[in-house]
Amino acid sequence: MSVLVTGGAGFIGSNFVLDWLDQCDEPVINLDALTYAGNLENLARLQGDARHTFVRGDIGDAGLVSSLLAEHQPRAVVNFAAESHVDRSIHGPAEFIQTNIVGTFNLLESVRAYWNGLEGEAKAGFRFLHVSTDEVYGSLGKTEPAFTETHRYEPNSPYSASKAASDHLVRAYHHTYGLPVLTTNCSNNYGPYHFPEKLIPLVIHNALAGKPLPIYGDGQQIRDWLYVGDHCSAIRRVLEAGRLGETYNIGGWNEKANLDVVHTLCDILDELAPPATFNLPIASYRSLITYVKDRPGHDRRYAIDASKIQRELGWKPAETFETGIRKTVQWYLNNQAWVRNITSGEYRNWVETQYAVEAVA
Ligand code: NAD
Numbered sequence: 001m002s003v004l005v006t007g008g009a010g011f012i013g014s015n016f017v018l019d020w021l022d023q024c025d026e027p028v029i030n031l032d033a034l035t036y037a038g039n040l041e042n043l044a045r046l047q048g049d050a051r052h053t054f055v056r057g058d059i060g061d062a063g064l065v066s067s068l069l070a071e072h073q074p075r076a077v078v079n080f081a082a083e084s085h086v087d088r089s090i091h092g093p094a095e096f097i098q099t100n101i102v103g104t105f106n107l108l109e110s111v112r113a114y115w116n117g118l119e120g121e122a123k124a125g126f127r128f129l130h131v132s133t134d135e136v137y138g139s140l141g142k143t144e145p146a147f148t149e150t151h152r153y154e155p156n157s158p159y160s161a162s163k164a165a166s167d168h169l170v171r172a173y174h175h176t177y178g179l180p181v182l183t184t185n186c187s188n189n190y191g192p193y194h195f196p197e198k199l200i201p202l203v204i205h206n207a208l209a210g211k212p213l214p215i216y217g218d219g220q221q222i223r224d225w226l227y228v229g230d231h232c233s234a235i236r237r238v239l240e241a242g243r244l245g246e247t248y249n250i251g252g253w254n255e256k257a258n259l260d261v262v263h264t265l266c267d268i269l270d271e272l273a274p275p276a277t278f279n280l281p282i283a284s285y286r287s288l289i290t291y292v293k294d295r296p297g298h299d300r301r302y303a304i305d306a307s308k309i310q311r312e313l314g315w316k317p318a319e320t321f322e323t324g325i326r327k328t329v330q331w332y333l334n335n336q337a338w339v340r341n342i343t344s345g346e347y348r349n350w351v352e353t354q355y356a357v358e359a360v361a
């Protein structure tokens with residue numbers, strides 16, 4: 001028995017692969033294109049571990065995916081591979097259409113052919129788990145109830161639209177071809193190995209370098225934060241016991257305004273690594289907070305109603321925001337070399353493009 005994980009060198013995928021092999025000995029075939037977001041250093045501790053097979057390649061490469069499926073005969077495919085950053089999707093949506101829509105379509109076709117060729121228990125037990133996002137549901141007003149699985153799809157960014165399209169394809173492959181699929185829609189993750197283009201690792205990284213902490217617009221946009229280890233345990237649980245064709249929302253019941261998240265990060269950093277440690281001439285990291293131009297089409301609020309997965313599958317998060325965020329800051333402090341290695345080259349170009357605008361306050 002084995003599982004094929006796609007995108008397993010990215011933030012959530014690498015946490016999932018590490019967690020998986022910490023929990024069991026079932027081998028993982030890890031297919032990842034190693035775009036700017038994929039990083040084999042995340043998987044360094046699996047070097048020489050025969051349970052992990054890394055293959056560099058594209059989910060859209062039908063020949064490669066079919067041969068991997070034929071060779072390893074996995075009992076499940078867990079699809080993390082995607083372009084995942086909203087701001088990048090605004091600057092250049094084409095890659096998002098290619099990987100998230102066309103790539104998922106090609107992957108589904110390869111998996112469908114493989115599944116059709118299975119028999120008996122292997123066929124009945126096979127699962128295709130598609131990892132998606134709460135952003136497909138659009139933006140909530142301040143007092144609206146959190147997203148349930150039946151919320152209308154109203155994606156607003158090229159990223160969320162491309163993920164919505166992939167969710168629809170996965171759904172259609174179940175309804176039309178009977179492919180045994182499961183879909184998870186999760187809220188914002190944070191934790192180790194998070195690429196510092198996203199809010200939480202970016203703020204930690206910039207703070208330690210004494211650089212501005214960019215807040216888009218008024219900083220009152222709300223996200224529902226989940227520690228990445230909890231996302232991984234939820235996916236494992238859905239894979240194990242989720243009902244075929246169903247969607248499960250995953251979230252941490254942790255709605256926070258961006259500005260509050262940044263304040264929390266600054267306060268923990270002030271305590272664990274005061275600015276003086278880095279010879280920074282400031283009393284608190286909070287003084288680095290800088291308001292910048294808002295993201296076009298910026299969704300105001302996401303919130304996940306995670307009661308279905310709790311009720312049906314008994315899953316709930318282990319971390320609170322307070323415990324998870326402290327662990328995360330500590331991880332970044334302990335892993336500065338990892339951050340240094342990825343914040344060169346392409347990363348610098350991105351930061352220059354994205355933050356070239358003047359601060360507005
Ligand atoms: P990430 O950008 O950190 O990692 C994506 C990984 O996919 C990278 O390793 C990259 O090399 C790989 N990849 C990209 N295109 C590929 C292709 N065509 N073929 C094979 N591999 C490819 O993303 P993440 O934050 O780890 O997100 C993983 C998944 O979870 C995505 O599907 C995303 O939509 C979803 N998700 C993310 C969050 C979040 O907060 N980060 C929340 C909910 C859902």
Ligand code: TYD
Pocket residue numbers: 086087188197198199200202214215216219221222223258295
């Ligand atoms: P991000 O981490 O990009 O995740 P997403 O857009 O998928 O929710 O952003 C989280 C929130 O933080 C979002 O409302 C945008 C905001 N943000 C900033 O205010 N400044 C930044 O530099 C970044 C990257 C994000």
